[in-house]
Amino acid sequence: MFNPIEGEIFYIDKPLKWTSFEVVKKVRARLRKRLDVKNLRVGHAGTLDPLATGVLIVCTGRATKRIEELQAGVKEYVAHLRLGETTPSFDLETQVDATYPWQHITRELVEKTLQEQFTGTIEQVPPAFSACKIDGKPAYKLARKGKEVEIRAKTLVIDEIELLECGFPQEPTMIIRVVCSKGTYIRALARDIGMALGSGAHLTALRRTRVGDITVDACESVEHLIARLETEDMVSPDRAEQDRLEQEREKNRAMARQRKAEQQLRHEMRKPRQSQI
Numbered sequence: 001m002f003n004p005i006e007g008e009i010f011y012i013d014k015p016l017k018w019t020s021f022e023v024v025k026k027v028r029a030r031l032r033k034r035l036d037v038k039n040l041r042v043g044h045a046g047t048l049d050p051l052a053t054g055v056l057i058v059c060t061g062r063a064t065k066r067i068e069e070l071q072a073g074v075k076e077y078v079a080h081l082r083l084g085e086t087t088p089s090f091d092l093e094t095q096v097d098a099t100y101p102w103q104h105i106t107r108e109l110v111e112k113t114l115q116e117q118f119t120g121t122i123e124q125v126p127p128a129f130s131a132c133k134i135d136g137k138p139a140y141k142l143a144r145k146g147k148e149v150e151i152r153a154k155t156l157v158i159d160e161i162e163l164l165e166c167g168f169p170q171e172p173t174m175i176i177r178v179v180c181s182k183g184t185y186i187r188a189l190a191r192d193i194g195m196a197l198g199s200g201a202h203l204t205a206l207r208r209t210r211v212g213d214i215t216v217d218a219c220e221s222v223e224h225l226i227a228r229l230e231t232e233d234m235v236s237p238d239r240a241e242q243d244r245l246e247q248e249r250e251k252n253r254a255m256a257r258q259r260k261a262e263q264q265l266r267h268e269m270r271k272p273r274q275s276q277i
Helices: 020-035 061-071 107-117 139-144 186-196 222-231 237-270
Strands: 009-014 042-044 052-060 075-083 120-124 154-166 173-180 201-211
Touching: 009 020, 009 061, 009 222, 020 042, 020 052, 020 222, 042 061, 052 061, 075 186, 107 154, 107 186, 120 186, 173 201, 186 201
Parallel strands: 052 201
Antiparallel strands: 009 052, 042 052, 075 173, 075 201, 120 154, 154 173
C-alpha cells in the first residue's frame, strides 16, 4: 500500500524533452488529486537535462529528506558525441557555432586521451547553460539572454570512462560510458574531450543508466507510474497522520524506558557495597 505522505521513492526512466521538474509536477499533481490534498512535498534527486533520458529518482512526503543522500550516489551515463562541431550549450539545444578539423583523430588517440586525461580527479568548468547559480540566478537564464557567464571550475572524480563505439575514420562520432561523481556535467565533458583531441565536440544524445545501486532497468515510464497511482491502494492523509503520531508516541516511550533504565543503573552504582569477610 502506497503511503505518499510518509514517503515513497519512485525510480523513473525520464523521457526525452521532459524537464526533471515536469516529471515531478506530473507525479505531484496526480498524488494530490488522488489523496485530495492541496500540498504534498515531491522532489527529485538529481536533475537530468531535457535532452537526456534515464534514471530519475523522485521522492514524496518525508522521503524528500533523503534527496541529498540519494543525489550523492555514483552516476553512470552513456553519451553520444559528435566531433568537429561545437554548440554554445554543448548539446543539441543550440545550433552549431563553430567547426573544427577532425580527420587527424584515430581510435587509438581517443582511447589514450580518455584514459590519460579524463580518468580520476579532474577539474571541470560547468556549462553556461546549466542550473549553476550566478548571483543567485541560474546560469542558463543569463546565457539564454546572451549575457556572458563566468563559472568557477569544480573538482570531480571520473571513476571509469570507456569507449563503446567509434566512428573514426569514416565519421567523427563516438559513444562513451562514464561512471562519475555527483555534479559532473557530461556536456562539459564532451566539450573538454573535443578540445583535448584538438577539435571540438558536443553531445548528440545522453542516457543516465545508473544512480547508486539503481539501474535504468529497474525504472518505469512516467505513464506507467501515473497509471499505477490511479489504481494502487493508498494510505489516507488522516491515517498517515495517526500512524506518524503513534510512531512518535512509541519513540517517546522507548526513550522514557531507556532513561529509566539508565537512572536505575546509576542508582545501583551509587549503593555502598558490603565488605566481604
